[in-house]
Amino acid sequence: MEKLHNPVLLSEVLAGLSPKPGESYLDLTAGFGGHASKILDVTQQFKDSYLIDRDEFAINYLKSKFPSSINYINSDFYSAVLQLLECGKTFDMILADFGVSSPQLDMEERGFSFRYDAPLDMRMDRRQKLTAYDVINKTSERELIDIFKTYGEIPDGRAHAFARVIVHHRPIKSTLELADLIKTRIHGYSRIHPATQVFQAVRIVVNDELGQIEKTLPLLPKLLNKNGRLGIITFHSLEDRLVKDFMREASNHGEESELSIINKKPITAENVELVINPRARSAKLRLAARRN
Numbered sequence: 614m615e616k617l618h619n620p621v622l623l624s625e626v627l628a629g630l631s632p633k634p635g636e637s638y639l640d641l642t643a644g645f646g647g648h649a650s651k652i653l654d655v656t657q658q659f660k661d662s663y664l665i666d667r668d669e670f671a672i673n674y675l676k677s678k679f680p681s682s683i684n685y686i687n688s689d690f691y692s693a694v695l696q697l698l699e700c701g702k703t704f705d706m707i708l709a710d711f712g713v714s715s716p717q718l719d720m721e722e723r724g725f726s727f728r729y730d731a732p733l734d735m736r737m738d739r740r741q742k743l744t745a746y747d748v749i750n751k752t753s754e755r756e757l758i759d760i761f762k763t764y765g766e767i768p769d770g771r772a773h774a775f776a777r778v779i780v781h782h783r784p785i786k787s788t789l790e791l792a793d794l795i796k797t798r799i800h801g802y803s804r805i806h807p808a809t810q811v812f813q814a815v816r817i818v819v820n821d822e823l824g825q826i827e828k829t830l831p832l833l834p835k836l837l838n839k840n841g842r843l844g845i846i847t848f849h850s851l852e853d854r855l856v857k858d859f860m861r862e863a864s865n866h867g868e869e870s871e872l873s874i875i876n877k878k879p880i881t882a883e884n885v886e887l888v889i890n891p892r893a894r895s896a897k898l899r900l901a902a903r904r905n
């Protein structure tokens with residue numbers, strides 16, 4: 614079970630967050646605990662630390678791995694942050710590592726990947742109603758075009774072609790049905806399957822991924838102790854832009870600023886990591902610290 618998910622930029626996260634014995638830790642996307650376990654190994658501080666994940670499967674796994682004195686919240690991180698603020702909690706370190714985990718991609722029935730044929734689902738939190746089936750089958754052609762352009766960064770012409778073929782073939786029930794249909798609209802060879810960006814776009818909508826990030830970021834400085842460190846890992850430019858703009862704004866008010874930026878340029882993976890963990894290819898780490 615140890616290798617379910619390879620945490621990205623692990624040594625860079627440890628260097629940036631610089632955990633010390635006794636410090637408290639908040640993990641907004643604890644997943645399979647790869648980052649959390651290395652940080653908690655150093656701090657040995659469980660009762661004031663929190664592991665958040667909206668995926669029940671991840672939370673159950675974490676519960677089997679960590680001491681029972683640690684705290685869990687099985688919800689989206691925006692709701693969790695509101696709850697922690699309400700209780701007046703603050704932390705020495707906060708980490709967010711966005712996106713999906715390898716086990717989520719690898720569990721066929723979750724419908725995140727077109728490597729397997731499965732129902733169109735893509736919910737990180739299976740208590741939620743909206744699924745990828747709803748987005749693909751119940752959204753207007755115009756909205757699908759917008760979704761593909763905005764969240765998949767798909768060029769206009771292709772976004773129109775993909776939306777049109779989807780609308781003509783509805784209902785579309787499975788991941789492979791969708792991926793094969795998209796492929797019919799592309800002529801010529803490409804290293805990346807043309808459905809990759811469509812799947813990214815639909816996943817972002819199903820899980821309101823950017824909305825979650827946008828609402829949560831401005832609240833995070835209030836959860837940090839003085840000199841507390843914040844680390845955020847993103848996997849595509851839409852996420853990274855939100856984080857970059859937030860950190861710039863929070864550090865741009867002179868003495869009044871809530872944060873100071875630790876690294877001006879995002880940290881990316883070294884070649885050695887890329888060899889063992891291809892997921893790290895697009896990962897970017899930004900770090901900031903609470904000023905006062």
Ligand SMILES: C[S@@+](CC[C@H](N)C(=O)[O-])C[C@H]1O[C@@H](n2cnc3c(N)ncnc32)[C@H](O)[C@@H]1O
Nearest residue numbers: 620642644645646647648667668689690710825
């Ligand atoms: C890339 S994985 C994190 C892996 C983790 N750092 C590790 O080392 O195992 C992202 C995790 O965040 C969770 N997640 C993504 N967005 C979330 C959100 N808005 N609220 C709560 N959990 C979220 C996913 O369910 C997934 O388990």
